[in-house]
Amino acid sequence: MVATQQIGTPVVDAQHLVAGYLPGINILNDCSLTAYPGELIGIIGPNGAGKSTLLKALFGLVPVRSGTVSLNGDDITNSKANRLVQAGVGFVPQTNNVFPSLTIQENLQMGLFLRPKKLTERLDAIYDLFPVLSQRRGQRAGGLSGGERQSVAMARALMMEPSVLLLDEPSAGLSPVRQDETFIRTRRINRTGVTVIMVEQNARRCLQICDRGYVLDQGRNSYTGTGRELADDPKVIELYLGTLAQDVEQLTDTELPA
Secondary structure, eight states, rough: OOOOOOOOSSSEEEEEEOOOOOOTTTTTTEEEEEEEOEEEEEEEEEETTHHHHHHHHTTTOEEEEEEEETTTTOOOOOHHHHEEEEEEEEEEOOOOOOTTTTBBHHHHHHTTOOOOGGGGHHHHHHHHOOHHHTTTTTSBGGGGGGHHHHHHHHHHHHHTTHHHHHHESSTTTOHHHHHHHHHHHHHHHHHTTTTEEOOOSSHHHHHHHHHHHEEEETEEHHHHHHHHHHHHOOHHHHIIIIIHHHHHHHGGGGHHHH
């Protein structure tokens, strides 16, 4: 994997975040993250580490009590989600991420309600990236499998041409085959120029495709580095990868086809 050059202004720069859902209870405790243009960032760690909370704090869904979040140099701390979507941030939640009563195409249209004049142009681009959705555009999303729903959710988030895509556990609940398809699709999206910040429980696959990774524990940064560096770090393997250690040591870029 070609290393991303960290030059210029970060797309996303979150510094010293303290955040939580309930007053007086912090999930994030001095947590920081930086993503540069074109990077694929992976966030891993044990359950309850604050991974999804970090993503939601970036997207304004969890109140940030201290610290800052910037987008292309502009302060977006605690901005509302609709403002962030207009500014170029897409967010795909782990669950309840499609409108089940609507067709695939209607779901995609909902992703572009702020720019309806570009609908035809964006549908053509999305169907080129997700050809299976084009073939089934009239099917209701409620009848799709988990992997297919994940594709619809990603595609809808891409309708607004975001510069940053936030993915919360995109492989959760999927079969191994569908998980691989999701990771391949994520990397392809990233290679179109979209900066991706992805929270993942499947640490091995996440480290395999990401440019850089963050390991969170108890709401703090425990380790950071390239995907390869983290995969090879004995402490990360011992504490967070467990029995996957042997698989991690054998990682190659060819395991996940482009």
